Amino acid sequence: MSKIKNFITNHFNIFVFVMFAVVIFSLYGRTLFFNFSYYDDDVLILDRQDYLTFSNIGKIFSNTVFGEGRDQFCRPVLNLTFLIEKYLYGTKPFGYHLTNLLLHLFSVFSLFLFLTLRYDKKKTFILCLLFACHPAIVQAVAWIPGRNDSLLALFIILSCCFFVKYTENTKSGYLFGYLFCFVLALLTKETAIVLPLFYFLFLLYKKKDVKQIIVNVTILSLIILIYFFYRKYVLSGLYSATFKEMVTNFYTALVPATSKYVANIFFPVKLSVFPALLKVNYLLCTASVLVFVLLFIKLKRYDLKIVLIGICWFLFFLFPTYLMSNNYFFDHRIYVPLIGIMLVILEMIKNYNEIYSKKFIALLAFFFLMFSSVTLYYEQKFQNKEFFWVNALTMSPESDLANAMVGQLFFERGLYKESEKYFLKAISIKPTNAIHYGNLSVVYAKIGDLDKAEEVLLKSLEYTKDNPNTYYNLALAYKYKGNKEKAREMKEKYIETFNRTNKVSKIVDIVL
Template structure:
């Protein structure tokens, strides 16, 4: 067996052993939104490329390739989280092996001795980095795994094209680059990495890099055209006062410094980073990075390429810190693809330091304690991502002033029957003074209402649902819960076995608003069908009940819809018999 195969097998089993615990994880946070809502919007090729927008969609995100992977999982595993987690583990495994292959070829072109050992250390650093737990253990974090997979394939194809002068490999690189763009926005960082590789690693003249670059540019233009057609080209405005240009620049500097520090020293690990830190040393790290980059560029050092890999693949994610597109301005998962550059840079840097004194191998082995520390932290972090309760308990400790973690922690407590603790968390979220979107307070108010509905305190529940709709007027879940509340009251407050008509009308109007806000909201269609049935409009009821079955024929809601449709058919036959 060759040396490459031995190292590759070692990487395979180490990576598998590190992440196998995540197979036991459940669906967490956004996973349920994806499985219950967003997957049902992806029905054919058109909806993959031009997705149907729901209330849960983020207009600036355009990720058809990730959607395809989730639909394939859904068709194979339905609502069994183990299958989705297995896919994440396998994609991460492939990425580790791709980092190893890319390192082997890059270090060969850089004329590095001991390239197998360096490549193994680089891939192992990538495999064990604790920041990757968020991407691997969270199903919704798959976007970073998929964009890294296609980006690494694209770049490896380009490197092999330059080595072997094989046009078919370059054509494959074009395809992989297109899929990287269709996976996540930071795939666009490759556009500049291709010519930079030619200039800094191969040291080609500028004009010799232009022809492939033109084709990559055309692919990028096609991607932006698709984004435009899908309505994903312009980000929506954020809430609140718009920061000044100077303020945005300062935020970008500190955000970049934060990510640089996280690559080297990832603790404390947190899935909810609610603000950009402004410590002095964080602000100085980008200056240190630019200083080292400038020296490397002046000396035409190849380390400059790896330094630029970090910046260019992180660039689109840095913009989130100033654009308010996501729940938090920063996230550890955004470093998944940039960390490939870091993983190559560290062993290469140690090699360059040790080469003049002929101690390069010794210096590489100094990485072993660092890697062991990473492995321990990665294994330990798996426990936090086991379920919603452990994840949000950790998030509340690290972001105590933010509404979202308290709301999500409350939901996890409520699911386990810890109602008083859940109520406390929802009230904390509702009364928090955080700068988050008002939508999070709407979620908290809605969850409080559910507690009061369970206690049959309908007046209090109605009050909180109306408060939720003041924060977020078209919030589908609040509209659904309010419609359900009216429906329950209509049944309870009727006379002579007939529901209260006034409340039934209010239920129907509110549920109609819910399905307008989210046309694929299965439960809202089911309850609206029941409301129409009780009101005596069977044809309207059938329309919404059949929609439930169309959206997800295997769901419990579909089974309830079938039963109600059967009732409607039976009632219709009885009427026909009386007429006859």
């Protein structure tokens, strides 16, 4: 036993890594056998096997994450991970889920190494263990596209590690390391843009000389300027929200969204795989705030500046997500902000040695078991598209997309009456979405009611005339009805619309 204790003491980092690996693979090991959820992962991976090639790296860096002008996200690093995995695993989900687990493992271990630059290793290990099993970040691990947040966290943490080392020893290697990781973070997710603010705050906190501050600010400003020009080039021609719209979105989301994420810190309950509406439990938010108030009162020996920096980290890495229109406030977006809360807690308990008392260990064990239990329950909702979309509909019955996807599930099983019901529900929620009409028309075509198929397709033209699939399906409907003249007319409209909009056509519309 003494030899084991000596080994752990002398090789504590190795012991920590192994423990993190054991906990993470114990909690998330079964996700390795999960299928695709068919929410973004089918579009980004299954539908793009021809696109994900090394010859297309230039396109990956010059297109949005979904390509073809279908989004406003400049995130090439995510697609690069899918490109590499395409050559390793093809379309087998096992490898993609394995990558998610490894990214989570290395992110948690990197966070441990970063925080131990200031705090006690044992206390940091305990907090990072709770972070590793926190239910609010399940989506970043169990849902393949959710890796973007764990990937972002990894690059941000590594950049911060190199930055701290650089401020202590201005070696060019540390300078390159923190700047390179910062660039990778920017190319992973737009929220990385707030990271230089914390570099600046750290330099002020450490009271570095003005010259060093000016050098770092100048270099970072240049990188950000280049990034904005690059992003503008990638998004050229795409609609972007006006400043007024972003301010309105931010103001609308500020209180409810922040309250939701605050509540998830200590009480991660009623998590949703697809939160179509922002549902907030203000009672749980208040309870989380009270926990912090009690900590502030009981623990008095801490650096208030560090506590404020941690709170700012939590808020400022959330705020950019509030600027988007038609926003879904996914739980896993708390992945990076939660690091700020870790910083706050560690700062407040750094001189509190009662953390090793039986009472406190029992409390930590309770949180660990509670978090782990919720994580094990929640992750199973991502095991395949049936589980995912049925749970999405259960939690968000007002979502047109969730209704349409459940309708698609029934359609694939030949249950056309049930499928019709959910597509009609999707149309009633969002009557301007031409894809829902296209899917419903295919249902009617399958049951031989071509008149209804024609009716719903013509109805969709009242809302949009820019979807080539509508004309394609109308051409098929008229063809099978024997109206060759109308079929030829719709075919010509299909070709004209397709060439004008440059959209990919499919015989059967698939809800994305």
